[in-house]
Amino acid sequence: MFLEINPLVLPDIGLVFWNTVAFIGLLVVLGKFAWKPMLKAISDREKGIEDSLAKADKMKADLTAMQNENETLLAKAREERATLIKEAKEASEKMIAEAKDKAKSEYERIVADAQVAINQQKNAALTEVKNQVGSLVVEVAEKVLRRELTNKAEQETYIKQLADGVKLN
Amino acid sequence: MALYRLKPLLVVSFVSIFLLNTISLFANEKPAASKEEGSFNVTETILEHIKDDHSWHLWGHTTIALPVILYSPQGFEVFSSAKLVDEHHEPVVYKGKSDYKLVEGKTKIVNAAGEVDVEASKKLWDFSITKNVASLFISVIILLLVVLTAAGAYKKTGITTAPKGLQSFMEPIVLFVRDEIALPNIGAKRYAKYMPFLLTIFFLILTNNFLGLIPLFPGGANVSGNIAFTMTLAVCVFIVVNLSSNKNYWEHIFWMPGMHWSMKLFLAPIELIGVFNKPISLMIRLFANITAGHILVLSLVCLIFIFKTVYAAAVAVPFVIFIFLIELLVAFLQAYIFTMLTAMYIGMASEEAHHDHHEHAANELAHH
Numbered sequence: 001m002f003l004e005i006n007p008l009v010l011p012d013i014g015l016v017f018w019n020t021v022a023f024i025g026l027l028v029v030l031g032k033f034a035w036k037p038m039l040k041a042i043s044d045r046e047k048g049i050e051d052s053l054a055k056a057d058k059m060k061a062d063l064t065a066m067q068n069e070n071e072t073l074l075a076k077a078r079e080e081r082a083t084l085i086k087e088a089k090e091a092s093e094k095m096i097a098e099a100k101d102k103a104k105s106e107y108e109r110i111v112a113d114a115q116v117a118i119n120q121q122k123n124a125a126l127t128e129v130k131n132q133v134g135s136l137v138v139e140v141a142e143k144v145l146r147r148e149l150t151n152k153a154e155q156e157t158y159i160k161q162l163a164d165g166v167k168l169n
Numbered sequence: 170m171a172l173y174r175l176k177p178l179l180v181v182s183f184v185s186i187f188l189l190n191t192i193s194l195f196a197n198e199k200p201a202a203s204k205e206e207g208s209f210n211v212t213e214t215i216l217e218h219i220k221d222d223h224s225w226h227l228w229g230h231t232t233i234a235l236p237v238i239l240y241s242p243q244g245f246e247v248f249s250s251a252k253l254v255d256e257h258h259e260p261v262v263y264k265g266k267s268d269y270k271l272v273e274g275k276t277k278i279v280n281a282a283g284e285v286d287v288e289a290s291k292k293l294w295d296f297s298i299t300k301n302v303a304s305l306f307i308s309v310i311i312l313l314l315v316v317l318t319a320a321g322a323y324k325k326t327g328i329t330t331a332p333k334g335l336q337s338f339m340e341p342i343v344l345f346v347r348d349e350i351a352l353p354n355i356g357a358k359r360y361a362k363y364m365p366f367l368l369t370i371f372f373l374i375l376t377n378n379f380l381g382l383i384p385l386f387p388g389g390a391n392v393s394g395n396i397a398f399t400m401t402l403a404v405c406v407f408i409v410v411n412l413s414s415n416k417n418y419w420e421h422i423f424w425m426p427g428m429h430w431s432m433k434l435f436l437a438p439i440e441l442i443g444v445f446n447k448p449i450s451l452m453i454r455l456f457a458n459i460t461a462g463h464i465l466v467l468s469l470v471c472l473i474f475i476f477k478t479v480y481a482a483a484v485a486v487p488f489v490i491f492i493f494l495i496e497l498l499v500a501f502l503q504a505y506i507f508t509m510l511t512a513m514y515i516g517m518a519s520e521e522a523h524h525d526h527h528e529h530a531a532n533e534l535a536h537h
Contacts, residue, residue: 007216008219008220008460009396009456011395011396012275012295012395013294013295013296014295014297014299014302015221015299015398015401016397016400017296018296018298018302018306019302019397019398019401019402022306022373023373023402026309026313027365030312030313030316031366033320034316035343035364038320038323038339038340038343041328042344044328048328
């Protein structure tokens, strides 16, 4: 037979036996003490890396969300500030305008009052002048009347003297 | 891959050329050659290097004697292989429980006249620690040291640090076996159970392939190119594949679903042959590839002795180096292929049925 002719393809029972022993021994020892712990460690590490990456991604997303929130808050604050400033400005403008109006009306009132007072005083002064002129005229007329009787020339000088004496203040 | 396909062809052509040449050379020079010390026979020299041996030849006349362990109806017997040869390394008769003599490297029982007793030899079981067995043990020791050291590193440094030293050498290979061999062929659900088996097969073949390429002790034996070694592994694969087989697998073998009954009858024997064919192909592939590589290298070295001129080395040595480099690739490739096919067979045997949907759909269509 072919197996008998070619020694290369004729398996020796010795090597078959020892190889079976060696292979099974190796399988048991390495399987228990090497391959299983090794594969477990590798898969544990892979899982760890995966988890870390997932965690990092989640943290990144959280951070972005937080940043977005901050930005929204900031924008809102800015808007609020702008409105506040605007309102304040408006209020101040309004107040100034009101004050101006009030000042103007007050001024006008004061001026009016002053005019009224001036007019009153003027009238009073005029009345007084009138009265004084009246009394002076009466007085002068009295004196003229008294002097008229004596001298015509003298009378005229006297009138002139009197007239000089009257000074309308 | 092209080179790897080409290799068997190269081997055949080389060997045939050498055989033809040596026959004609020795035919012409027989009278002269016989006078010279030790006429040179290429086939014998190469076979001697490839075959198993009871002693381990180191260099020149230095040889390590290995223990011979025999079992016969008379019981076990252990003695040194040095007792089977004389000082010129020629076989002599050793008188133990029977008379033993090495015939073409195998231990046989001889009768008083020195002739082989065929009947008695058939009952003789040779469990000797031969060169291949010794080499196998060395590879087992190397594997144990390397793999256990690498595995221990995980305990020492934990899983959070990057692998260092031996660990960083082993881890990519282990990951390769897991991600390229086990996962795609067996599937994520069941692959973990087979990982120790696949890893052990892969590393045992790889270590022996590499050890076989080292020309000096502790290498030099042709373990993975020995049919007994590949047969043992193939039988282990056969057992594991059949243990992991399910109903679906056997249904596909004996009664292929979705076929006409005549086709089913026709396919059954073919598929049944395939069950045995698969491990046998594993056995022959590894054996043939590794042996072919050894023959190729030895043939090229023998060129120098055939032409009997040192100048032949100018051609032979570069070729040997070239083939050696290819053999390094083949050493890895064959370990990979053996493991990959093993994983594939396991995957095929344990695959769950997924034709059911189609069949149900087809039946429903038929009813309408």
